[in-house]
Amino acid sequence: MEDWKIKISVLWIIFGILGVWFPLSELSLPSYVVEIMKGFHEGVPPPEFMLVLVITGIIPLVMAFLSLTLKDKANRWANIIVGTVFAVAGIVDPIMYVTKQSAYSAYAILTGIVLVVTAALIVWIAWKSKQKT
Secondary structure: OOHHHHHHHHHHHHHHHHHHHHHHHHOOOHHHHHHHHHHOEOOEOOHHHHHHHHHHHHHHHHHHHHHHHOOHHHHHHHHHHHHHHHHHHHHHHHHHHHHHOOOOHHHHHHHHHHHHHHHHHHHHHHHHHHHHO
């Protein structure tokens, strides 16, 4: 197995864990809980919230597996495309926290930066792997 595939796979696992951990950890923040609970019926998250959470967790983990199993050309393009989509999403999400002027903005921005850097590394390593072959 090639070294770049393992690096990308590990980065996808990191992204997936952080991508799920972040929204779950937000539930412990008082202002966020009050906002979310307004939309919850008897404290149960709406199905849309849970669906987005599951998708954000599944895609990176599936990409971790595919990064180890796909042929090189398909692997590179899948990682470049999906990594770019997640990097853009990672840039947009923290912007919402900055506009709220929350005390937890730094927390959200730091997590967003780590997610964007992880996704950017995935894209960069996939792009560079093309030049190695």
